[in-house]
Amino acid sequence: MISLEQVETMIKSQLPDAQVKVQDLTGGGDHLEAIVISSEFEGKTRVKQHQMVYGALQEAMASEAIHALALKTYTPASWEQASQTV
Template identity: 35%
Template sequence: MMTDDLQTLLTETLAQEQPLDLLQVTQEGSHIHIVVVSTLFTGMTRVKKQQTVYQPLLAHFAEKQIHALTIHAFTPQEWQRRRLLA
């Protein structure tokens, strides 16, 4: 699966609940890296945030279109704090 396809899928799925402030999907070989920032994640644990992003991708894992995935999901406040510390 191509990064553009993943970006479209995640945007359509996650943005149904809350608009996304940022969605970056990059690929290195068979490994996908996702950074997503949204108020959708407010009040969620880190695991719940990752599960929310992972859920729409389950079928692609089953079909072996995605081999490995790294998810970084933040609220806008967490993202701003992270960027200030970087």
């Protein structure tokens, strides 16, 4: 099983400026949700942003240490805007 901290570290290894919040959705440790905020997402489509995160987690997902990942990605500006609407 992979820890939430390991997932966060893996994402930050590819996106060093990222703010990352990882949650276990089921208690089993293999169905996760990650919120990733990074300036490296600027000018990239949502699909490309997700591909960047999946690239960081490729090994864990291939080994099925992570079975499912709900992913939300934001630029700092879009995160600020999303936070104001809550």
